[in-house]
Structure formats: C-alpha cells, structure tokens
Amino acid sequence: MTSMPKPFIDKHLPKNKLGLSVRNYEGVMSTLCAGCGHDSVTAALVQAFWELDLAPESAAKVSGIGCSSKTTAYFMGQSHGINCVHGRMPSVATGANAVNGKLHYIGISGDGDSLSIGFGQFAHAIRRNLNMLYVLENNGVYGLTKGQFSASADYGSKSKKGVPNEQTPIDPCVQALTLGAGFVARAFSGDKSQLVPLIKAGLMHKGFALIDVISPCVTFNDHAGSTKSYAHTYKYYHPLVHTDFVAHAEEITGEYADDGAMRVTMHDGGELLLRKTDSDYDPRDRAQAIETLMLGGSDGEIRTGLLYLNEDMADMHAANRLPDAPLNTLPYDQLNPGAGALAALQKRYR
C-alpha cells in the first residue's frame, strides 16, 4: 500500500489568525487500528497547533520506530518530518535543533521506543535540556510485533493471553524528574480537554517538555487485567493539576485571575494558569512530584496534569552559547577564516 492523502474540504470550518483551518494541520490518513489512542493524540496536536496560530512550516516532527512513531505522518503534512531509527529520535532532534533553534520540535515516541533502546537518548536529551516537546504515547505494549510487554508495563499487568508481567515498570515521568526535566506532564489520550492545553504549554516551554500520554492499544492491551486499557485508565485517572494555556494576545479575564490559579509566563509566549485539584500539590516542587508519583503508584491511581514546571533552566542553545541566527543560515564567509589566517596559523607548525 502507499500513503493516502485525506480529502480536503474546509470551506465551512473556522480559520485561525493565519487563515488556516484545522484541516491545514492534518497529515495523511492514519493506518493505525480503529480506536487507537495515538490517533486521539494526533488530533490533539492538530488542535493545539491550529489554536496557537503557528505556521505549519515552523514545526519539525521527529520520531523513531513503532506505532507511535508512525503518527508524525498523520499530522501537519506541511511540516518537515523525519522518522528515523528505533529509539534514536532524540539524537536527530538534538542535531536538528542545534543548527536551527527557531523551529518547534515535536518528538513523538512510544514506551517501546523511549524506554528500551531509546532510554539512553531520552535521558541525555533531558540532561541537555533540548528545547522540544517530547510526546511519549504510552500503551505498555509492542503493537507492531503483536503484543509483547514493553518496559512501561506495570508489574502484574496481564497480556492478552492472560500472562502477568513480572518485571518492574519504568515510569518515564519519574525518570524525567530525576534527570532534571523542566516540564513533566502526564495525560490520557481519552481526555482531549486536558491534553490540548498541555501540548500548547509544552510547545511554549523553552526546554525539554515531556508529556507521557497513556494511550491505550485497542488490539493488544485493552483487555481485563491490563493496567493500560481504556477501562482501567478511565477508572483510575486522577488529574492533579488543571492546566489552561492562554496565548499572549488574549486578555486574561477575571474568571482566571480570581480563582487562585497559579500564573506562569512562558518564555516562548503565552501564559499558563495552573489550578490545583489536590489541595497540597505544588507543581514547582520537584521532590514532591517524585514522591507523589512513586508513592502514588501503590493505590493504582494515574496522576495526571502538569506535574512539574521549571521555566528558569538554560536550554541547550544557551548552554552552547549559540547565536540567535541559526547555524544553518550563517553565510560561508562568516565561517571560513580565509587564506591569510591559514598562513598565519601555520607558524606554530614550523
């Protein structure tokens, strides 16, 4: 088969400030299973980009291998995309970002891609504070190879054939927090109202932004006994922090201002309004975030929302003292020292 374009009719759809409808932010037809959580994440990305009025060509999509990694073809067909090798999207994103930091880098990965072969690259991209949105579509299972447990499968969670997983899971959010990520969120593909603002906030965060999205696999991991099924996730889903994103240009109304929401100005534009749903949870307290996730695991609840935010960290560009003008735009005469400099330099080798 070949990739199929979607029919394009948007006459009656609303337009954003660039005069584009959501259809302008879509990609080719998804080839994932009907009901796959990943398609909901794709839709949320389309929605978020459209609402942010970002030009499609201002984004670069990066991914590795797996069901999740395929989805970069299913949104924003007017953006460049690169679908590389298993687990190594962060390295491609690092190189691409280093030479042009003006683009919005969106990495789509999965638990198989990020937490096994890709675990090292995931960790080191966080350590470098690479400025990107990293969406981890987490379903606890390998779909394309038909149902093996992944490294995020919970202890005791059952495979489709009823076999329990007997290895401890890797929690990408806990890992990201311990590694020093400045933006750590967990969401559920089934709750677009939570996911869309988180995507917007992650895009506007200057640094590494992780959104771990529980995104059930309808074919291999949606049965009784699985802790990553739709039914299980709906049952144990527990938003800790409610996030709203307000673009700069919009007036912040009294409704937001007076309800005790925490306001955070984002470096790349816009403002976040964070409302606690649990009375004593502070999304700026890293230790508390780690503790909550680690201890919280015992009650089976899936705590979601923007779990941790730190806007004050230098990103990779700043740490490398890179110029404002992207390296890939620097004219050659600024890079080549010339014949005279070469002659002078060689005195030291005489």
Added chain:
Amino acid sequence: MKDVVETPGEVRVNDFVIKIGNVNGTGSASANGLLMKAIFRMGVPVVGKNLFPSNIQGLPTWYEIRITRDSYFARSGTADFVVAMNAETYARDLAEVSPGGFLLYDSTWPRPDLHGRTDITAIGVPLARMCNEQFDNARTRVLMKNMAYVGAVAGLTGIDVEVIRGLVTEMFGTKAHLIDANMKAIELGLNYVREHYPDPLPLRVEAMDGTAGHILIDGNTAAALGCVYAGATFGAWYPITPSTSLMDGFKSFCEKFRVDKDTGEKKFCIIQAEDELASIGMAIGAGWNGARAFTPTSGPGISLMSEFIGFAYYGEVPVVLFDVQRAGPSTGLPTRTQQCDLTLAAYASHGDTKHILVFPANPKECFEMAVQSFDLAERFQTPVFFMTDLDIGMNDWMIPELTWDDSYQPDRGKVLGKDELEAIEKFYRYEDRDGDAIPYRTLPGVHPKGAYFTRGSGHNWKGGYTEDSDEYKEVLDRLTQKWKNAAAAVPAPVIIKCGKPARRAIVSVGGCDGAVREAMDRMAADGVHLDYLRVRGFPFSQEVDDFIAGYDEVFVVEQNRDAQLRTLLINETSADKTRLIPVLDYAGMAANPKFIVEGITAHLEIVGDAA
C-alpha cells in the same frame, strides 16, 4: 659491547633513525617532539612515529625519529640509535639496534644486561643521578631526565642546541623558570657527553635546506582544520582513540576563529554525545536541517553507527564520517594503526548500501579531502566516509604548507529555497528532475510547499510511504546510479610511472604511500620496475579499472589481514582477481617498505620471474 666510541665506521649524515624507549606518562612525548622539531628546524626532513600503549601511565612507549635527507616519508623499520630509558624493555631495545649502531642508556645504575651485544656501541649517561642532584621534587626529576637525554642526543649527533633553546622558549613562553629548568636539564646531558664522548658519532645531523615551505602536523589536526574551512558548523562525537584529537582540533580552531569577541556567541556547535549511536544521529539531524555536519570516530564507532548510516543513505541525508582506523577486530589494538575498515565502510549498514569513501594519505590530503568530503556529501546527499588511520591521524608528518584558495565556494548541492518553492507547482523529494539521479531537497522552516517526510521505510519518488515493488525498486535503482555517478567526482587516483617498461604494478591506498614509494626505489635499484596507482576515492573511477588492465599482475598493498582493498577492487572493477596479488601488513605499526619489498620479492621468486 664497547663502552666508548671507537673509530667511527661509515659516517651517515642526515640519514638514520633515533628510537627512544620510555615509560608512558613520564612526559617523554614533549621531549621527543622537541628533538624531532629541532632537527626539522635545522632544515632536515624527518619522519616521527609515536608507538604508544593503550594506557595512561606506566606501560612502555617508543618514539621513532627518522632523519631522512631524501625526504622519504615512511618508517624505515630500523633503529640506528636507541635511547633506552625503560628498564622493562632494555632487552628488546638492545636487540633492535642495527648492527654497528648505538645505544644510549642511563648509567646511574649498572646495566650488565646491556652487555649482550658486541656489534654495537653503548653510551652510558647518568641521567637520573644528574637530575636527582640538580632538581628537587620527584616529578620534576622524572620530567627532566627526559630533557637530559635530549641534550645528550643533541651533543652526540650534532643537533643545534640553539635551535633547541629557541623551541623551549616558544614552548614555555613567558614562564622563564620553566625555560631555565628545561635548558638546565638539556645542558646536563649535553655537557656530560661533550666531556665523556668528545668524538662525534658517525650518525650526524647537519643543517640543510630540506624543509623550507613545510610544516609538521598530524592528520587529525589537519582534518579538523579542513572542517573549519569547509564551513562545517556542527560536530557530534563520542571520545574514542585515535579520533579524539580531531574534535579537540576542531574545537580549538573554532574557538580561535568562530567566537564573537563581543557577545561570546559561537558560530559552531560541538556536542559530546552519550555514545556513537547518538553522535551519528545528531550529525544526521544537523545535516538534514541544512548544516555541514560531521562525526569523528574509529572502527568500533562505525559498527555502532551502522543502522543510522543506512538510514542516511536511504533517506539521502548528507553527513561526513571521519573514520580514524585502528587495529581490530573488536576492541583490538586501540593505539595501533590499520586500514581495516575499508569493506565495513564501503557497505556499512544492512540491506543494499554502498557509500562514498575518500582516502587521504597524509595530513595535507586530510585538510583538502575534509573539504571535499563535505562537498561530496551535500552534492550527493549521502554519508561520506573519510578513511584515515592512527598513523596519519596522530603522528606528526612533514608536509608542504597548507594553502587555501579564497575563491572556493562550498558545493551545497541541490537545495530549493523559498522563492524556488514558491515558483514550482509541487515538490517531490525524490524526483530525478535533472536525470542525474540526484533529487532536490528542502530544509525545514523555509516553505510549507517544501515539506516532506524523511523515512527509512520504503518510499516512492514522491517521498510517500510505499510497499509497492516497482515504486520501491525505482528509488533503489536511482540510488545505485547516484553512487556510480560519484566515481567521477571523488578524488582522482594518483599514478606514478617508474619510467621503464613495467609488466607489474602496485595499487595501494592511504598511509601506505610513503612505504610504497620507497619500496619502488629499493626494488628499482635491484632491477624490478613497477608502476603505482594510489586510489583516493570510492567508488573507483574508470582510471583505476584501466590502470589495472594494463599489467600482467598488480600487487595490492594494504594494511589489513583480509586484503580488503583487493576485495573492493574485485567487487567494483572488472579486474581479474587472479592477477591481483595481495601484499599485506597487519602488525599494527606504521607502514615501512620492508613488508612490500619482501612480499613482492617472495611472489616473484615463486613465479620465477624477477622482471
């Protein structure tokens, strides 16, 4: 063994080898470098080879300085004057001295074990005792012992002490106390030999005019300089011997030339990756995004990078890999040289993959071919392998001064800009619009019309995913054609005719060059005349094919066990493999003419033909 210098035999001026045996981590590298540079400054051509262990401190290390008035540039494989500073290797060092040669040892302690040979002259200098008397702390004593033998060697062979003083002054700059201390140690050795061995050795260094317009530089530094001049802005790497100094060089040149003095902003980005899996990914990401990007590594790194290399080949992403080869397999001998990644690089990655390779033979070509590698990578939108080795990369070579043509403009290949995209109806990433098998590419962020999806999975000429056999094959066939077309663009082979009718020839590659040329001279003196072609690029150009066809037999000289260059010639030219005779050296040392002369002579004896 004779303990005094007796009537000298044949006097050899500017044509002998000094070999210094020492202990790694004692500062011997700067002492040896000083000796070599002093000879070079006297106008005498030199070849320096550092033989070092995979160790930080304590294991044996050797440094060879070949003084060669005839400007040969390989090792000679002999040692006429051995400086034995490492008790652990005395026996071996003694055995290596050429008959009639000399051995300098530290006579602070008696060395009865040095009395095993009567055909050489041993020269005792109490280096440790003198330094212990003159210097206070232990570390200084160790360092200065090395400087003391520099003085002794200089005194015995006639190396100009004023030249040494000049170099020491340059080395330590404003630190007068260090200049004084080092010169004091040098004079200890010098004065001792003047007093005790007043007659000069028959091995002499005399000033000549053989190094004008030349520099001493290692290939990694020269390649790094090439990256700067090519306009590379992104390098990712993971430290690995023997490639590390390439990125060190790039960093230091960029800090000199590419940092904005007012803002401190850097017009380059170097990332030390977590491993080679990541460093190649980063370089590919940067190349995909339109920067000139590279990664330096060695064989183990290429093995790790292989999956990504196939991705860049199939997705047509420009990137340059510097493979500073070392002896394998596996970890192998990390500090020994070989040309053992030729077939690995030529076909790196699973599936049908073929790459573009360039083969520099010396630091001058490292500089030039580094620039060419970026041009080739962007023009052909594919990974390019720069195949150097430890000998070229880490040893100082005497080469003509590097020159630069200010009219050079980088070949950025076919990249459609904003206006061009605006003007066309529709862009297809892998469309062969010009019939030269090279499609156009676009960069992210330039124009929505330029958007495409780079994938390692099956794709058609439009860039769309496909599992259709015909569409898949169409792209694969174009890639083959593109690779073939590169044969005319890679650096052309160098052909040296012996000037006599020759039925046989040599084909070789890279750092074997000096040894091959010297072997040709030696054999010509015995009446064996051979022509020579050195390949400098892969795929092989038609010239390589034509050259091989012109001889009854061709000796393929290379530094690996499995005759990898020969394998590539069999695979990729029409050469008859029975006429390609392997001449192999895989001991891990820099090439010397001996293995070539012996290999060829042995073959000629077997076939009963000396012509």
